[in-house]
Amino acid sequence: MGYYGPVANNTVQALANIQMFQEAFQTLSLLMLTDYLYPKQTDLKDGDEFDFVIAGGGTAGCVLANRLATANHRVLMLEAGDVQTYDSFLPGTLAYLPKTDGAWNYLAQPDGYTNRCHKQRAMFTPIGKMLGGSSSVNFMIASRGVKHDYDMWATAANDSSWQYKNLVKYFKKSGRYVGSISMYPQINMQLGDGPYMGEEGNIGISQDYSTVRDDYIESFKELGNKIVKYLGGEQSKGYARGLLTIAEGYRQSTAFTYLSPVRNISNLFVSRRTVVNKIVFDRRKNAIGVRVSIDGGEEIFFRAKKEVIVSAGAIKSPQLLMLSGIGPRNHLREKNITVVSDLPVGENFQDQQAVTIMHAARKIKDPGAFNYHLYPASLLLGFKSLKSCSQIPDYATYIIIEERLQYLLQYCGLPFDFQNEICDRSYRKVLGRENAYTFIINLYPKSRGKVTLNTTNPDDAPLIETGYFTEEEDMNNLVEYVKDYLPLVNTTYFKEVNGRILDPVGDKCSMHEYGSDDYWKCYVYCMATSMWNFGGTCAMGSVVDSKLKVYGVQRLRVVDASVMPTVVAGGNYLATVMIAEKASDIINAEHGRD
Numbered sequence: 168m169g170y171y172g173p174v175a176n177n178t179v180q181a182l183a184n185i186q187m188f189q190e191a192f193q194t195l196s197l198l199m200l201t202d203y204l205y206p207k208q209t210d211l212k213d214g215d216e217f218d219f220v221i222a223g224g225g226t227a228g229c230v231l232a233n234r235l236a237t238a239n240h241r242v243l244m245l246e247a248g249d250v251q252t253y254d255s256f257l258p259g260t261l262a263y264l265p266k267t268d269g270a271w272n273y274l275a276q277p278d279g280y281t282n283r284c285h286k287q288r289a290m291f292t293p294i295g296k297m298l299g300g301s302s303s304v305n306f307m308i309a310s311r312g313v314k315h316d317y318d319m320w321a322t323a324a325n326d327s328s329w330q331y332k333n334l335v336k337y338f339k340k341s342g343r344y345v346g347s348i349s350m351y352p353q354i355n356m357q358l359g360d361g362p363y364m365g366e367e368g369n370i371g372i373s374q375d376y377s378t379v380r381d382d383y384i385e386s387f388k389e390l391g392n393k394i395v396k397y398l399g400g401e402q403s404k405g406y407a408r409g410l411l412t413i414a415e416g417y418r419q420s421t422a423f424t425y426l427s428p429v430r431n432i433s434n435l436f437v438s439r440r441t442v443v444n445k446i447v448f449d450r451r452k453n454a455i456g457v458r459v460s461i462d463g464g465e466e467i468f469f470r471a472k473k474e475v476i477v478s479a480g481a482i483k484s485p486q487l488l489m490l491s492g493i494g495p496r497n498h499l500r501e502k503n504i505t506v507v508s509d510l511p512v513g514e515n516f517q518d519q520q521a522v523t524i525m526h527a528a529r530k531i532k533d534p535g536a537f538n539y540h541l542y543p544a545s546l547l548l549g550f551k552s553l554k555s556c557s558q559i560p561d562y563a564t565y566i567i568i569e570e571r572l573q574y575l576l577q578y579c580g581l582p583f584d585f586q587n588e589i590c591d592r593s594y595r596k597v598l599g600r601e602n603a604y605t606f607i608i609n610l611y612p613k614s615r616g617k618v619t620l621n622t623t624n625p626d627d628a629p630l631i632e633t634g635y636f637t638e639e640e641d642m643n644n645l646v647e648y649v650k651d652y653l654p655l656v657n658t659t660y661f662k663e664v665n666g667r668i669l670d671p672v673g674d675k676c677s678m679h680e681y682g683s684d685d686y687w688k689c690y691v692y693c694m695a696t697s698m699w700n701f702g703g704t705c706a707m708g709s710v711v712d713s714k715l716k717v718y719g720v721q722r723l724r725v726v727d728a729s730v731m732p733t734v735v736a737g738g739n740y741l742a743t744v745m746i747a748e749k750a751s752d753i754i755n756a757e758h759g760r761d
């Protein structure tokens with residue numbers, strides 16, 4: 168699918184073009200082009216019984232649906248959104264998916280600094296709302312975290328089965344290396360069936376091999392970094408070409424890779440446009456089912472004979488648990504909710520903040536038509552530790568090398584929500600050149616936020632307090648990471664092409680001497696964004712045990728990114744899939760295969 172449509176040269180125009188696309192794709196959705204890929208909408212009635220009821224058909228929900236149904240259990244999966252939309256299959260549309268009907272477009276609570284350079288007073292915190300959940304709208308960067316992440320989980324959960332060495336089999340079971348992206352089939356590194364990826368896994372993973380970034384690889388080498396084949400697991404430091412959850416030109420959501428292959432299994436039932444309002448308990452605190460509304464209709468009940476599994480994600484799972492009486496006692500009492508189990512649900516909210524740095528590099532010619540089956544830019548990843556002897560990275564860099572500058576306007580103006588003047592200024596300064604759009608990501612933030620109930624209406628958004636920068640150390644660290652990254656502009660390549668760092672903030676930080684710590688602090692406050700790697704709100708060790716069972720009740724588990732005690736390096740997608748694979752094994756072992 169090629170695109171020759173209008174090319175924007177300012178943010179207002181770029182956003183108008185995006186809106187035009189969004190509307191066109193919305194019209195296309197009336198043709199129900201993707202419905203055939205998924206299980207038919209189940210005709211359900213009040214009181215229907217299943218072995219397992221899964222609340223949320225997102226990343227983890229689709230994995231569970233596959234693994235439990237193929238073990239012959241009678242499974243019902245309930246998803247608030249609809250089928251995965253046609254545009255969400257196309258890697259090239261990623262920048263504007265978060266602001267469509269296919270996402271819960273939540274805003275966090277105002278934090279006092281986001282409005283300095285963003286359009287809104289608070290951080291935009293989207294989550295996918297369709298089959299596949301956030302895996303259907305995410306940025307498709309395939310990263311699995313590093314060994315240290317999982318070893319910390321094992322300690323928090325007090326269970327060595329969560330140590331990295333014991334999880335590799337699940338990563339290999341779920342990920343399948345498919346080679347280089349289709350543009351560069353001639354170069355193909357053998358990563359499949361190595362320590363990182365298998366050859367049979369559901370999710371196709373490709374590597375970006377465009378030659379554009381060879382100069383960048385050389386630059387990072389020149390700065391003393393190790394160049395590695397991939398990052399993640401035991402490989403916790405260095406720079407590598409990006410891995411992407413894209414295969415044969417299509418996004419590899421779990422809806423496509425796990426749910427679609429089992430769409431005709433007769434013991435799997437899926438109900439879309441279905442909001443789970445509440446988990447129902449009997450007197451002994453057994454979860455016996457859920458109350459739901461389908462298409463906004465009257466509330467009905469479905470019984471779970473074996474378990475209810477909550478997979479509504481790091482923001483919506485705590486909301487559902489609290490609405491059902493599981494959460495901090497005082498907060499529930501405040502909302503007149505009867506307490507079933509007093510647990511720190513919603514606390515320990517974590518996200519990795521990123522600071523955007525942009526460089527203008529070589530001169531470019533018109534790159535021609537764009538193919539929507541490809542990733543919109545070239546990608547390099549880095550994991551870096553400030554202490555050379557440490558094997559634990561401090562910060563990550565996602566370097567997105569753009570030849571089509573309209574993407575700068577798109578990312579900047581839409582998902583990242585920066586003010587138009589910030590995006591326009593950057594665009595003008597890079598015009599005619601390649602843009603290296605880098606996210607410098609604080610991998611292990613100390614700050615914690617929380618998710619609480621605003622109202623007791625399940626259709627209302629919960630309150631999201633991100634907690635960003637509540638710990639001063641996070642700000643100081645981000646300043647250090649930015650300073651550590653700056654010498655890139657002094658490397659041979661950047662000198663040859665007369666490369667320069669852009670100044671998107673303009674006079675917003677001009678009261679400080681350029682390059683001083685105060686300047687960079689001001690810059691970080693201005694150019695900080697979320698990486699949307701939310702987790703920790705139903706953490707193992709505090710809300711669920713190491714088998715993901717909710718403390719204080721029976722027959723209820725949480726399986727999604729919320730159970731991560733700490734979020735992982737580089738992105739939560741593959742880690743969430745791994746959690747769901749492991750949970751499926753635990754559940755099938757406990758309940759047998761029918």
Ligand SMILES: Cc1cc2nc3c(=O)[nH]c(=O)nc-3n(C[C@H](O)[C@H](O)[C@H](O)COP(=O)(O)OP(=O)(O)OC[C@H]3O[C@@H](n4cnc5c(N)ncnc54)[C@H](O)[C@@H]3O)c2cc1C
Nearest residue numbers: 223225226227247300301306307308443480727728738740
């Ligand atoms: C815009 C964006 C970009 C990202 N980019 C990357 C990336 O490049 N790489 C990476 O590794 N990670 C990325 N992530 C993070 C990663 O995709 C998520 O952390 C992960 O997919 C979360 O999976 P989950 O199962 O916990 O939740 P989700 O996949 O969000 O699933 C939750 C599902 O539950 C449904 N639901 C919620 N409440 C209810 C209810 N009451 N009743 C019924 N259904 C309900 C939702 O509609 C949703 O479908 C990104 C996330 C976002 C939002």
